[in-house]
Amino acid sequence: MIRVLVVDDEALVRSGLRMILEAAGDISVVAEAADGAAAVRAVATHRPDVVLMDVRMPVMDGLTAAGRLHGENGPKVVMLTTFDLDEYVHAALRAGAVGFLLKDTPPQDLAAAVRTVAAGNAMLAPTVTRRLISAYADGAPARAESARQRLGTLTLREEEVVRAVARGLSNAEIARELSMREATVKSHLSRSLAKLGLTNRVQAAILVHDAG
Structure with missing residues (x-):
């Protein structure tokens, strides 16, 4: 079972993500957090395999929290946002995130992304991947x-x-x-x-x- 921490400042979004992920059968949402600071504390308590985290939140944003969680023994962090902006993508990767998905990602793709990063691979939304590779290749x-x-x-x-x-x-x-x-x-x-x-x-x- 893949253990996941869901982090978003909107309770409705957290509930929706929990419902989608737990319907997959092999994923368990072990905790939720409403901001980055709470996420860091929840990781220390619940030891999730994957953290699915919003970028823009109060108290501590997701990018800052991802940087705090970054390390060899830390969880795999997937950033989830409404905004497909280059500065978010680059900042997330610099902070150690291994995934970047948009909030309109289909439910089956969301569960597949969690499985992918839990297995040690990276997962970027296709539009993000194309622009990121283009920017770095040039x-x-x-x-x-x-x-x-x-x-x-x-x-x-x-x-x-x-x-x-x-x-x-x-x-x-x-x-x-x-x-x-x-x-x-x-x-x-x-x-x-x-x-x-x-x-x-x-x-x-x-x-x-x-x-x-």
Whole structure:
């Protein structure tokens, strides 16, 4: 069972999200919170696997809360918002979020997104993904050169895995494509993230796209 914390300042939205997620059968909403500060406290108490969190809230916004929760042993954070704005997307990724969905996401896609991030993969709304990749692929030359130098610290196999991650492939898909065991893929990815000073797949994908 995937344990989820739902965070939104509107009680009606929280109730709707709870209903959608618990109808999936393999997801349990273990707690709710009305702002980012309450979310941080709820994570410490309930230890959810995934936090589904609104961006704009009183007391502490979702981006600040995501930054507080960011870390190797923290939950996977998916930002959920009405506003498809670039500054939200970039800020959320910098804060360590591994997912970004719009509030008009269909119910079945919402549950699928929770499963995806719980499994260790990233999940971005399709429109967000297209614009994000475009923005980073067209980045400044200095940033591209820096990214290439960082990727140059990886072994050939590690770089192959990281580039496959940037294409949106899961560990199982990478294993099939590169003819290796899934456990080996996880090992390569873990070492790569450590070498690059990154903590999740989204940040690795951004670095690859920075490199052009």
